Amino acid sequence: MTQPTDPSDRTAAFAANLRLLCERRGSISQICRKVGINRQQFNKYLSGRHMPSSGNIRIIANYFGLSPEVLFAEHDHFRALVDGNFFDVLDHLRRAPQVVRFLDTVAVSGKTDIGDYVGCYDRYQYSSIYSRKILRSAFCIFQNGDFLNHYYIERFPSYDDPSRTEYIFKYHGFTFPVDDRVFSIDFETVQRNEFTFGIYSSVQRNSKRFMFGIVSGVAATMFRQPFSTRAVLHYRRPGLLSRAELQATTTLDMNDPSIPREAREYLGESPDMIKPA
Known part of the structure; x- marks a missing residue:
């Protein structure tokens, strides 16, 4: 899976990936309320007319449980990940109390970058x-x-x-x-x-x-x-x-x-x- 380097291609990939995530997460109005971004501005992100600021990219990525880089992946491969229920399954696992305790222990124990x-x-x-x-x-x-x-x-x-x-x-x-x-x-x-x-x-x-x-x-x-x-x-x-x-x-x-x-x-x-x- 690759990430486009041309700015226009990156904007298009981000918009397509964001639309796919929104289709699977619920109403866009509800998403906008939860992330605190104006609906009119969010529509510009979805259409590819405007690229979010780095701060809003982080907010959107955090809402969907992803790192910002993943949101810029080529759309075909991004769809393959989403269609495999990968993000939803890992999101549920990460929120399970037993997994949270385990991950906290690993994070404390790890000494590498x-x-x-x-x-x-x-x-x-x-x-x-x-x-x-x-x-x-x-x-x-x-x-x-x-x-x-x-x-x-x-x-x-x-x-x-x-x-x-x-x-x-x-x-x-x-x-x-x-x-x-x-x-x-x-x-x-x-x-x-x-x-x-x-x-x-x-x-x-x-x-x-x-x-x-x-x-x-x-x-x-x-x-x-x-x-x-x-x-x-x-x-x-x-x-x-x-x-x-x-x-x-x-x-x-x-x-x-x-x-x-x-x-x-x-x-x-x-x-x-x-x-x-």
């Missing part, structure tokens, strides 16, 4: 579905208020026709840097039946940035066994995921040359997938 982790990554791991294949997914960490959220997309080609996509899975969740480790917890938002947990350690190799770790997942169906495996996050650039990165998600042969050498070495020569007997 969360800005060091935001951006786009290629994620590599052995597939729990396609035997002896390495799954490359598109992974993004972004700041949402005082916390980090992430989302990633997995795509699996058809066995019979590799040019056709057989499965698409979308995960959304929280990222917690604590001391020298990064913890993640997320849920799958297409079938809505799987939780995944991860723990990573950040490593700098020459000019490349990696996070090496372990991920575990469990689904509410006997057709998909719980699993645990090694995983690698390879940092690519700042910002949100682009269409090109989403299209590059697939399963790869173990020795595919596009896989970074560091990732292949960490994953090993044979799948180390741990599953129940």
Whole structure:
């Protein structure tokens, strides 16, 4: 997901994203009352005739539970996040008393700059579905208020026709840097039946940035066994995921040359997938 750089394109993206959020949140009059912005002025934001001040952008972002940068994402990808019920689900989770206590504890315990982790990554791991294949997914960490959220997309080609996509899975969740480790917890938002947990350690190799770790997942169906495996996050650039990165998600042969050498070495020569007997 990318953010436009041209001022007119940024204004248009902001307006389209704001209209989409308003469609799902209720009447515009009610939104204006809650954010304290004049309805006539708010209509100019919705139509793209005027860009809000930085202060009003923060007010609008806080109302919808987002960071200001997310509001400027390309509209097609922004819609994909909203249509996946990502924002609403995370908003409800963040307000749950148990989650609030947990997040407060993490915020106090963390000693790292969360800005060091935001951006786009290629994620590599052995597939729990396609035997002896390495799954490359598109992974993004972004700041949402005082916390980090992430989302990633997995795509699996058809066995019979590799040019056709057989499965698409979308995960959304929280990222917690604590001391020298990064913890993640997320849920799958297409079938809505799987939780995944991860723990990573950040490593700098020459000019490349990696996070090496372990991920575990469990689904509410006997057709998909719980699993645990090694995983690698390879940092690519700042910002949100682009269409090109989403299209590059697939399963790869173990020795595919596009896989970074560091990732292949960490994953090993044979799948180390741990599953129940």
